Amino acid sequence: MSTINCKGTLVDLSTPKVMGIVNVTPDSFFDGGKLTNSDEIVSQVAKMLHDGATFIDLGGYSSKPGAEFVSEIEELNRVIPIVRLLLEKFPDILLSIDTFRSEVAKQAVENGAAIVNDISAGLLDDKMLETVAKLQVPYIMMHMKGTPQTMQSLANYDDLLKEMNFYFSERIAKARSFGLNDIIIDPGFGFAKTIAHNYELLQNLELLHFHELPILAGISRKSMIYKTLEISPKEALNGTTFLHAFCLQKGSNILRVHDVKEAVECVKLICQFKN
Structure with missing residues (x-):
């Protein structure tokens, strides 16, 4: 359960790891449009790696509620050159490709990506699971209903955790x-879930250990934080850090974050309780 094989390197997740988010999209809810050229992207990734990120998660399709549809060609054009660029600049980088399309996953891994991160768990592309199995890379599967365009209308549950x-x-x-082989589960905070659902999920996160697989938590600067506090995503770092600590206490193995330094500090402090 606690190790995954990334390009021949065994990564031990019994000590939680941090995954830095890099969006090459114009419309992501927090950092959309920030990274507009290769120099900015390289600088951002260099900082994340310096701050202690184990993984970098690269996405070319915003999955925020109601996000605009992006064609497969457009997604490939956004991410594949960046995959190549990052592997050239940082040969040892453990790069995750955030996509629900098997062709994007395939080309990214063939160009050096080490992990596939799929918001749909294979439900939006029936070739995804077979493709990732052939590529033999770790696979992050998230809980969601519908698509980014429809998911919030499907936030109905009789028993969320069940x-x-x-x-x-x-x-x-x-x-x-x-x-x-190597599967990581992501409960999908904010995906087909209301704010109340998100906090119910967070409060009962340990129930997902039933599957005996590593858990990734992606709550960084999300609306469950900034809407609750009546602030903007830009002001949500303090709330994010607090909930990161809660996720770690509930047994999360990976934090997917915008702010690597603060998340790494959170992991270091929480780990002191276990020693």
């Missing part, structure tokens, strides 16, 4: 049937 565990059981079994 339904999520059923969903993950089914998707994990499907992935295993293709021979997919």
Whole structure:
């Protein structure tokens, strides 16, 4: 459960790791349009790696609620040159490709990406699980219903955690049937979930350990923080750090974040309680 194989390197997740977010999209909710050229992207990634990120997660399709549709060609044009650039600048980087399209995942891994991060757990591309299994890279599967365009209209549950565990059981079994080995589960904070759902999920996060797989938590600067505090995403770092500590206490293995330095400090401090 606690190690994943990234391009021949075994990464031990029994000590939580931090994944830095790099969006090459014009419309992401926090950093959309910030990184507009290769120099800015390289500078941002260099800072994240210096601050202690184990992984960098690169995305070319905003998955915020109601995000605009992006064609596969456009997504490939956004991310593949950046994958090549980052592997050239940082040969040892453990790069994750944030996509629900098997062709984008395939080309990214062929160009040096080490992980596939899929918000749809294979449900938006029926070739995804088979493709990732053939690529033999770790796979992050997230809980979501519908698409980024429709998900918030589907935020209805009789029993949120029970339904999520059923969903993950089914998707994990499907992935295993293709021979997919290293699987990480992401509960999908904010995806087809209300703010109340997000806090119910956070409060009961340990129930996802039922699957005996690493858990990734992605709550950085999300609306469950800034809407609750009645502030903007730019002002949500303090709230993010507080909830990161809560995620770690509930057994999260990876924090997917915009602010690497603060998250790494959070991990270091929380780990002191376990010693």
